[in-house]
Amino acid sequence: MIGMLRTLRLTATLFASALLLLCTLTSQAAIKQCPVTLDQSDEANILDHAQRAHAGDACAQFNMGYQFYTQQRYAESERWYAKAAEQGVTRAAFEIAMLYRDKLLPGDDSERKRWLNQAAEQGLVLAQVELGIDYLDNPGDQDERYQAMHWFEQAADQGDIQSQYLLGELYWSRNSGVEFAASGDERAMHFSSDDSKALYWICKAAQSNHAAAQFSLSEAYSTGTGVAVNRDQQRLWLELAASNGSEEAKERLDDSGLPWYTRLENWGKRQMIDETAQCPDLELEATEQQASY
Numbered sequence: 001m002i003g004m005l006r007t008l009r010l011t012a013t014l015f016a017s018a019l020l021l022l023c024t025l026t027s028q029a030a031i032k033q034c035p036v037t038l039d040q041s042d043e044a045n046i047l048d049h050a051q052r053a054h055a056g057d058a059c060a061q062f063n064m065g066y067q068f069y070t071q072q073r074y075a076e077s078e079r080w081y082a083k084a085a086e087q088g089v090t091r092a093a094f095e096i097a098m099l100y101r102d103k104l105l106p107g108d109d110s111e112r113k114r115w116l117n118q119a120a121e122q123g124l125v126l127a128q129v130e131l132g133i134d135y136l137d138n139p140g141d142q143d144e145r146y147q148a149m150h151w152f153e154q155a156a157d158q159g160d161i162q163s164q165y166l167l168g169e170l171y172w173s174r175n176s177g178v179e180f181a182a183s184g185d186e187r188a189m190h191f192s193s194d195d196s197k198a199l200y201w202i203c204k205a206a207q208s209n210h211a212a213a214q215f216s217l218s219e220a221y222s223t224g225t226g227v228a229v230n231r232d233q234q235r236l237w238l239e240l241a242a243s244n245g246s247e248e249a250k251e252r253l254d255d256s257g258l259p260w261y262t263r264l265e266n267w268g269k270r271q272m273i274d275e276t277a278q279c280p281d282l283e284l285e286a287t288e289q290q291a292s293y
Contacts, residue, residue: 034059034091050064053080065095068080093115097127131148134148136148150187171193173225196282199282206237219234
């Protein structure tokens with residue numbers, strides 16, 4: 001009987017601890033993103049936000065940061081954004097990074113990177129993309145290229161279309177040549193050139209109507225890079241890229257300078273295509289298994 005009571009007490013304690021942890025995590029997740037709710041034309045609304053911000057409300061603190069930003073009081077804006085960021089509001093950390101990026105606050109670039117890293121580590125796509133672009137500034141440095149790919153991968157895995165495209169482009173072997181990763185260097189092996197991974201991410205972006213990705217996929221079908229040459233698919237993806245604004249695709253499709261009989265032949269070939277634009281059939285479960293590198 002005593003043993004049973006001890007078991008029940010232990011179970012209750014563990015349940016209570018788990019419930020407390022769940023509530024804490026839920027609370028943190030709830031304040032990761034805060035909408036702008038402050039009405040600058042309503043003094044009562046501003047006062048309410050200020051009172052709640054002083055009382056520790058993270059979203060109210062974020063809104064006060066926004067309020068001072070619009071008033072060009074950037075030091076005060078940073079102060080309130082920092083308070084919100086300390087409580088997990090990732091957009092607040094990103095906004096501070098942008099204040100440093102735009103030279104609205106004194107200090108060197110290390111402050112921008114510190115806040116940007118904080119927001120990126122907390123999962124903010126905007127920050128992850130910004131960091132990835134940062135590391136692309138030195139494309140000849142292999143380590144920085146891997147860093148760029150790491151952050152693009154984090155954002156791409158959250159559905160960011162531009163990151164999917166950029167990550168795919170960095171995977172193409174035509175851009176990096178042959179690479180050799182040292183045995184045991186998991187990050188190098190994960191991010192080494194791989195046309196299958198390039199196609200995987202390029203296709204994701206292309207299916208979301210990213211014009212540059214569609215053009216890149218058309219090129220892959222044209223040259224047989226990572227996929228068998230397929231003139232019909234090349235044409236279909238080229239047309240989609242052009243319809244989505246790719247000037248390069250429009251130029252490729254423009255046959256106005258060709259003789260009439262060549263244009264007629266091209267038209268006839270196009271009418272024979274009875275399929276739709278398709279991504280190659282890829283088996284890439286490994287690409288979706290994210291890891292920390």
